[in-house]
Amino acid sequence: MERAESAIVWYGNGRFNAADMRRATGLSERSQRELLKLGILQAVPQSRTATRLFDSRMLKRAALIYPLHEHGGLNLQVSGKLVYANTLLESLLYDSIDPWHAHQRMVDKAPHGEREWNWFSTTEDPGKEPGDFYVSLINRYFIASGFAASQHVYGHLTDDGSDIIVFRDAVWDELIDRSGTVPDGAAGQFHPKSALAGKSRIFKSRTASELERDAIKRVVDSPTSIFSVNASLTLRVALRKLLRISGAS
Structure with missing residues (x-):
């Protein structure tokens, strides 16, 4: 417990180098650089001569990109954009699975605080839980996310599988809005400006018709193939590896 708490203090600084990211x-590091160029990862702003550092949000984003790329057979661009476009991952899951937040909730005796802190303090191997969140590729075409028994489609691959197209009303407007300005809230870690500005905007989008939505639902209900990443478990394992907690291999 004492070792885990000291690791939390280090984690709270929110500055991780390329070696931390890889661990x-x-x-x-090569993949990290490619994702930086694509505007999917963003380094902490600092002088050009300083060591490149990432914050916890970028680390969590990278943790989910890796299995999609390495085990799902998707290129880095598709894997990265698939994760980056997912509203629930970015706005909810990253904050709910976090050792610093878990420690504070445990100290404050908040509901479920002890259980969340146990994710990062126990030496037992982490396992899946009933409320885990998944990211999926259905029929090697549709991209979806949600709980194991309830997946919501938010886009699909292009015909050649080299990129993704997101559905409007399923992702943040600023990812697809082609206005000339970048919102103030996009200047930080949540939305790298390089992903949002002008011609470099990285997301293509379209609107799904009601008829198409009905067809998609039938596909999701009876898929011929599905590749899923347990995003919740992946984050728990990655953060334990970062903090060097045994049982995270």
């Missing part, structure tokens, strides 16, 4: 997520 936690599996992504090589």
Whole structure:
């Protein structure tokens, strides 16, 4: 417990180098650089001569990109954009699975605080839980996310599988809005400006018709193939590796 708490203090600084990223997520430094160029990862702003550092949000994003790329057969661009476009991952899951938040909730005796802190303090191997969140590729075409028994489609691959197209009303407007300005809230870690500005905007989008939505629902209910990543478990394991807690291999 004492070792875990000291690791939490280090984690709270929110500055992780390329080696930390690789230890936690599996992504090589070369892949990290490629994702930076694509605007999917963003380094902490600092002088050009300083060591490149990432914050916890970028580390979590990278942790989910790796299994989609390495085990799902998707290229880095598709894997990265699939994760980055997912509203629930970015706005909810990253905050709910976090050792610093878990420690504070445990100290404050908040509901479920002890259980959440146990994710990062126990030496037992982490396992899946009933409320885990998944990211999926259905029929090697549709991209979806949700609980194991309830997946919501938010886009699909292009015909050649080299990119993704997101559905409007299923992702943040600023990812697809082609206005000339970038919202103030996009200047930080949540939305890298390089992903949002002008011609470099990285997301293509379209609107799904009601007829198409009905067809998609039938596909989701009876898929011929599905590749899923347990995002919740992946984050728990990655953060334990980052903090060097045994049982995270």
